Amino acid sequence: MYGKGLRALSIATVATISLGFSLVFFYAPLDADQGFIQKIFYLHVPLAITALVGFIVGGVFAIAHLRSGDSRWDAYSYVSIHMSVIFGVAVLVTGSIWAKASWGHWWVWDEPTLVSFLIVFLLYATYYPFRYAIEDRDRQARYASVFAVTAGAFVPLNFLAVRLAESLVHPRVFATAEGGLPGSMRLTFLVCLAAIALLWVTLVKFELTAKSASGQVKRLRRALDAPAASGQSRIAPEVS
Amino acid sequence: MTPSRTAFAAILAKDLRAELRTLQSLPAMALFAVTTFVIFRFGLDRTALFGSLAAGVLWATLLFAAILGINRLFVAEREEGGFDAIRLAPIDRTALFAAKAAALLIYLLVLEAIIVPVFAVFFLDSAAALPPLAGVLLLADLGLAATGTLISSMAVHSRARDLLVPLVLLPLVVPLTIAAASATDPLLAIGGPGYDRFGTWLAVLGLYDLVFLLVGYAVFDFLLED
Numbered sequence: 001m002y003g004k005g006l007r008a009l010s011i012a013t014v015a016t017i018s019l020g021f022s023l024v025f026f027y028a029p030l031d032a033d034q035g036f037i038q039k040i041f042y043l044h045v046p047l048a049i050t051a052l053v054g055f056i057v058g059g060v061f062a063i064a065h066l067r068s069g070d071s072r073w074d075a076y077s078y079v080s081i082h083m084s085v086i087f088g089v090a091v092l093v094t095g096s097i098w099a100k101a102s103w104g105h106w107w108v109w110d111e112p113t114l115v116s117f118l119i120v121f122l123l124y125a126t127y128y129p130f131r132y133a134i135e136d137r138d139r140q141a142r143y144a145s146v147f148a149v150t151a152g153a154f155v156p157l158n159f160l161a162v163r164l165a166e167s168l169v170h171p172r173v174f175a176t177a178e179g180g181l182p183g184s185m186r187l188t189f190l191v192c193l194a195a196i197a198l199l200w201v202t203l204v205k206f207e208l209t210a211k212s213a214s215g216q217v218k219r220l221r222r223a224l225d226a227p228a229a230s231g232q233s234r235i236a237p238e239v240s
Numbered sequence: 241m242t243p244s245r246t247a248f249a250a251i252l253a254k255d256l257r258a259e260l261r262t263l264q265s266l267p268a269m270a271l272f273a274v275t276t277f278v279i280f281r282f283g284l285d286r287t288a289l290f291g292s293l294a295a296g297v298l299w300a301t302l303l304f305a306a307i308l309g310i311n312r313l314f315v316a317e318r319e320e321g322g323f324d325a326i327r328l329a330p331i332d333r334t335a336l337f338a339a340k341a342a343a344l345l346i347y348l349l350v351l352e353a354i355i356v357p358v359f360a361v362f363f364l365d366s367a368a369a370l371p372p373l374a375g376v377l378l379l380a381d382l383g384l385a386a387t388g389t390l391i392s393s394m395a396v397h398s399r400a401r402d403l404l405v406p407l408v409l410l411p412l413v414v415p416l417t418i419a420a421a422s423a424t425d426p427l428l429a430i431g432g433p434g435y436d437r438f439g440t441w442l443a444v445l446g447l448y449d450l451v452f453l454l455v456g457y458a459v460f461d462f463l464l465e466d
């Protein structure tokens with residue numbers, strides 16, 4: 001039932017990503033300062049925004065789970081956080097490449113945006129061992145939701161604290177309101193943001209579909225009284 | 241007194257009495273902290289510390305010592321069936337959160353009353369920074385008590401209790417550490433305490449305390465359901 005609309009969504013995602021990357025390479029002008037390397041910006045920033053929004057969305061799903069007790073929300077929350085952690089790895093890698101090219105170092109410590117993101121990433125990386133360590137399924141779901149809510153509240157607070165230890169190395173493109181970004185670059189950026197956000201939604205939907213299918217297989221197997229297939233995840237929640 | 245306030249007082253008194261009789265957490269925390277100072281003394285090869293280095297040593301040691309206590313905070317409840325008793329009792333469950341956070345806050349304050357003077361004797365030239373430092377410590381302890389109680393109550397039900405508390409808690413208290421260490425840094429500067437952006441950092445600490453006390457208050461109910 002999660003598979004509904006998946007094909008259309010996948011096609012839309014591929015189309016938007018293709019459009020976005022064509023714009024990046026053939027339409028957006030070269031940056032006067034940074035040259036070609038600036039183009040990784042169209043991948044790095046949308047990934048970062050999507051990952052952070054995904055963490056918050058995971059927290060919102062977790063609130064829904066705690067309020068309703070419906071384990072489906074827990075699965076949504078888990079998959080959102082899971083996907084955002086994966087996107088987070090990509091953010092750190094693309095960010096490092098950009099940092100090396102434009103600042104000369106793979107990692108810059110006095111740069112609040114990088115450090116904030118690393119801390120948020122480290123916190124969410126503990127979501128897996130945390131979930132894995134609790135055996136009872138109901139309790140696991142409930143505690144994981146409490147974790148997701150707490151971590152969701154942590155994200156803005158962390159950015160505030162790190163930002164106050166201030167530095168202005170990281171380009172703040174939209175900070176200068178109008179005129180920070182030429183129109184052609186802004187259009188390209190927005191298309192890329194939409195593409196990456198769509199990619200996130202599609203991957204989340206794929207994972208939910210896969211989980212729901214494997215849950216169904218497991219239930220059928222149980223009905224047939226056959227031994228369960230080995231190698232299935234003990235961390236991930238079941239989806240009905 | 242309202243029922244939940246009675247429950248709060250009873251649980252807090254029980255915790256403090258148990259700690260006084262068994263002395264399970266506090267002496268170990270204090271001993272650990274003092275030993276860590278000695279480790280830093282040789283690891284850094286310094287006999288006196290100033291500024292950011294002093295702040296870093298103090299806050300890293302405090303956090304790690306606090307984790308020892310946070311690990312043990314709910315162990316008695318788990319092993320002796322205290323959780324079941326709380327669940328059966330006709331009281332507001334947040335009383336348990338408040339009482340445990342208050343107990344942890346008291347442990348941390350007592351711990352600091354012991355180890356901060358030791359720190360000053362070991363590494364500092366003068367004690368002039370200690371009165372303003374007490375304010376920073378108090379605000380940081382409040383936040384640490386809120387997050388520590390929350391994480392401890394979750395971790396105690398898992399298989400890997402001792403592993404999870406530091407793993408989850410440390411990233412969670414990074415903003416607290418940033419604010420506390422940044423406020424402490426100028427206080428311990430060479431040539432007497434300075435107050436560079438002291439108010440800003442205290443405000444950040446206060447905000448952190450407020451957010452996590454509210455989060456703890458909001459979600460603690462769900463941790464006790466069964």
